[in-house]
Amino acid sequence: MLQLLKFELYKIYSQKSIYIMLLLILAFITYATHFDRSGEQEYQQFYRQWEGTITSDKAEKLMLYRDRINNLMDQGEQPSKEEFAVYNISEAVTYRLLKNEGRKAEIKELEKALHEAVYPYEKRETELKLSMLSKIDATDLYYHKGPAIMMDMIYTFGFVMTAFLTIIGIGPIFSREYSTGMDQFLLSSKHGRSKAVTAKILAAIIFILSVVTVWAVFSSATAAYTYGMNGWKASLQSLYPYYLESPYPFTLGQTYAIMLAIHVTAAIAFGLVTVFISSISPKVMAALMGAGLLFGVPLVLDTVLSADETIAVKALMDLSIYKFMKTKEMFMEFHAYNILGFPVLHPVLAVILSILYGALFWMMTKRIMRKRQISL
Amino acid sequence: MNLAVEQLTKRFGGHVAANEITGEFTKGVYGILGANGSGKTTLMRMLATVAHPTSGTISFNGVDIYELGDRYRDVIGYLPQHIGLYKNFTAEKFLLYIAALKGLDKRAAAVKVDELLELVGLAHVRKKKVGTFSGGMKQRIGIAQALLNDPRILIVDEPTSGLDPKERIRFRNLLSSISGERIVLLSTHIVSDIEFIAKEILILKEGRLIHKRSPRDLLETISGKVWLVQAAEHDLHQYQSHYKVGNIVRNEKGAELRIISDIPPSPTAKKAVPNLEDLYLHYFEEDLDAAAAQV
Numbered sequence: 001m002l003q004l005l006k007f008e009l010y011k012i013y014s015q016k017s018i019y020i021m022l023l024l025i026l027a028f029i030t031y032a033t034h035f036d037r038s039g040e041q042e043y044q045q046f047y048r049q050w051e052g053t054i055t056s057d058k059a060e061k062l063m064l065y066r067d068r069i070n071n072l073m074d075q076g077e078q079p080s081k082e083e084f085a086v087y088n089i090s091e092a093v094t095y096r097l098l099k100n101e102g103r104k105a106e107i108k109e110l111e112k113a114l115h116e117a118v119y120p121y122e123k124r125e126t127e128l129k130l131s132m133l134s135k136i137d138a139t140d141l142y143y144h145k146g147p148a149i150m151m152d153m154i155y156t157f158g159f160v161m162t163a164f165l166t167i168i169g170i171g172p173i174f175s176r177e178y179s180t181g182m183d184q185f186l187l188s189s190k191h192g193r194s195k196a197v198t199a200k201i202l203a204a205i206i207f208i209l210s211v212v213t214v215w216a217v218f219s220s221a222t223a224a225y226t227y228g229m230n231g232w233k234a235s236l237q238s239l240y241p242y243y244l245e246s247p248y249p250f251t252l253g254q255t256y257a258i259m260l261a262i263h264v265t266a267a268i269a270f271g272l273v274t275v276f277i278s279s280i281s282p283k284v285m286a287a288l289m290g291a292g293l294l295f296g297v298p299l300v301l302d303t304v305l306s307a308d309e310t311i312a313v314k315a316l317m318d319l320s321i322y323k324f325m326k327t328k329e330m331f332m333e334f335h336a337y338n339i340l341g342f343p344v345l346h347p348v349l350a351v352i353l354s355i356l357y358g359a360l361f362w363m364m365t366k367r368i369m370r371k372r373q374i375s376l
Numbered sequence: 377m378n379l380a381v382e383q384l385t386k387r388f389g390g391h392v393a394a395n396e397i398t399g400e401f402t403k404g405v406y407g408i409l410g411a412n413g414s415g416k417t418t419l420m421r422m423l424a425t426v427a428h429p430t431s432g433t434i435s436f437n438g439v440d441i442y443e444l445g446d447r448y449r450d451v452i453g454y455l456p457q458h459i460g461l462y463k464n465f466t467a468e469k470f471l472l473y474i475a476a477l478k479g480l481d482k483r484a485a486a487v488k489v490d491e492l493l494e495l496v497g498l499a500h501v502r503k504k505k506v507g508t509f510s511g512g513m514k515q516r517i518g519i520a521q522a523l524l525n526d527p528r529i530l531i532v533d534e535p536t537s538g539l540d541p542k543e544r545i546r547f548r549n550l551l552s553s554i555s556g557e558r559i560v561l562l563s564t565h566i567v568s569d570i571e572f573i574a575k576e577i578l579i580l581k582e583g584r585l586i587h588k589r590s591p592r593d594l595l596e597t598i599s600g601k602v603w604l605v606q607a608a609e610h611d612l613h614q615y616q617s618h619y620k621v622g623n624i625v626r627n628e629k630g631a632e633l634r635i636i637s638d639i640p641p642s643p644t645a646k647k648a649v650p651n652l653e654d655l656y657l658h659y660f661e662e663d664l665d666a667a668a669a670q671v
Contacts, residue, residue, distance in 0.1 A: 185454075190446050190477070191476075191479055
């Protein structure tokens with residue numbers, strides 16, 4: 001098995017197209033996310049004095065600072081870099097404090113709703129949300145651009161890169177065997193319908209893990225160089241604007257680890273679907289198009305047509321591998337599914353479904369290859 | 377050791393590619409002769425398990441091969457008609473990969489690959505990419521991969537098509553030297569491939585098995601039907617339109633024709649000893665030109 005795995009890995013990694021695609025995407029990311037490093041370091045220094053718990057004393061000082069800068073601007077004067085930075089900090093703190101107050105009010109409402117809940121599911125869901133909101137501690141402030149940009153990478157370039165490279169790298173995994181005639185050797189050999197198929201699937205998973213590792217390392221290296229690695233302790237709610245109202249009581253460090261884990265699980269599921277598509281596609285182009293559509297259709301619906309999405313389409317999209325790989329929306333709001341009377345959070349369901357999708361397509365690929373006849 | 381096919385049929389929609397073929401194979405070389413589209417490749421593919429029969433059975437030592445599954449595939453070596461190779465693999469890497477597919481462990485595979493590269497005369501190009509190989513070299517790498525697991529059943533489908541005469545002789549000798557303790561099934565439409573090495577010849581026509589006999593018995597079926605006729609140049613066309621004409625040898629009097637016919641084509645016709653080419657012509661006249669071009 002190990003020998004077969006090595007050969008399958010060799011076949012995948014010897015495709016020049018994956019390196020060309022990788023370099024193109026990395027070049028694009030570098031171009032698109034180019035920032036002024038020295039400016040950021042200066043900004044980080046301004047931030048330092050305000051970091052830590054947002055005390056009422058700090059909040060008061062920031063409000064006074066902001067009023068002064070507002071007055072300056074009203075008089076037509078340009079604030080200094082430091083003044084501008086502190087102005088931004090004061091804005092963020094204002095929002096956070098407002099949201100913290102709003103959360104307290106929501107907790108009270110939920111306690112009341114829990115008391116009045118009639119149905120078991122309603123009660124369980126309210127309890128879950130209440131428990132999550134009660135654990136949130138969003139009273140601290142940190143400069144967190146490094147972690148923020150790494151999280152951003154997952155749901156912007158990262159998941160697209162995983163998908164594109166999976167399509168190009170894994171799409172031909174079986175269809176190339178068919179189109180070159182190599183399938184005749186595979187199908188007539190002792191392990192060609194069994195262990196070789198498992199080896200291909202494992203090689204696909206290893207490839208996907210390597211792709212995620214490459215962009216995660218790239219993103220952490222660029223984030224560390226440009227912004228530093230401070231802020232992992234900051235609460236998820238400190239990420240403005242997407243996660244200001246998130247019900248998840250996580251730090252940025254915890255969220256990043258969870259998001260990456262969900263992304264990897266979903267990416268593996270996507271890889272296994274791609275392997276299956278390849279196993280039923282007689283031509284490489286058909287496999288590439290099949291896997292491309294699987295990712296491309298939700299991508300188009302999500303970006304171009306997002307405003308026109310119907311409830312049914314949104315519900316379907318929320319359970320798609322595409323959304324699981326993207327991970328972003330799952331942590332923005334409370335969204336639980338009623339599974340046998342118990343509330344299951346969207347990220348948890350994403351992991352469960354990804355594993356189920358992956359297992360299903362793994363088994364289907366094995367079945368296809370056991371029954372496979374050569375294309376005539 | 378016994379390989380048996382029983383009422384083996386393969387349909388593609390309305391087309392019957394193999395029609396109720398029944399036969400038994402034991403140790404030795406079997407030549408499967410037929411024109412293009414006669415069902416040779418379909419039969420070979422079914423024997424190699426890369427195509428499944430629509431009906432009928434294939435059994436090895438009395439057990440259905442689909443019941444045996446990987447255990448059956450473990451004892452076969454298959455050289456398909458059109459070989460697909462990974463162009464960026466070296467000859468050695470390609471064979472090591474196939475060895476892994478066949479379940480050979482790393483050490484045994486390395487030894488076997490060395491041995492087979494020597495046998496097929498490709499040891500000196502072992503590190504060359506197979507994408508740069510000639511047709512003959514590809515066929516040789518093809519036969520090497522088929523032999524990696526020391527198969528008890530060797531299935532080779534049209535192994536010499538596309539090879540030049542020198543390569544074909546080399547291939548024939550190679551096959552003859554390795555055929556020892558195996559069942560070798562060799563399909564071809566080139567009679568010289570099997571003339572001297574086949575224990576039995578199977579003649580397939582339009583998916584049906586017409587004959588399965590030793591070459592001598594088969595030749596017996598056309599004994600007394602092969603004639604040599606000396607004809608003038610202006611009579612050639614008439615003979616060709618009325619008889620199955622094989623070889624035409626020009627000479628100073630016109631041409632000497634080799635004709636297959638139940639009755640003497642002319643009063644001066646002389647009987648000739650039949651050979652497999654005559655046999656082929658007898659059954660596959662329409663494919664003569666193609667066969668003659670390659671013999």
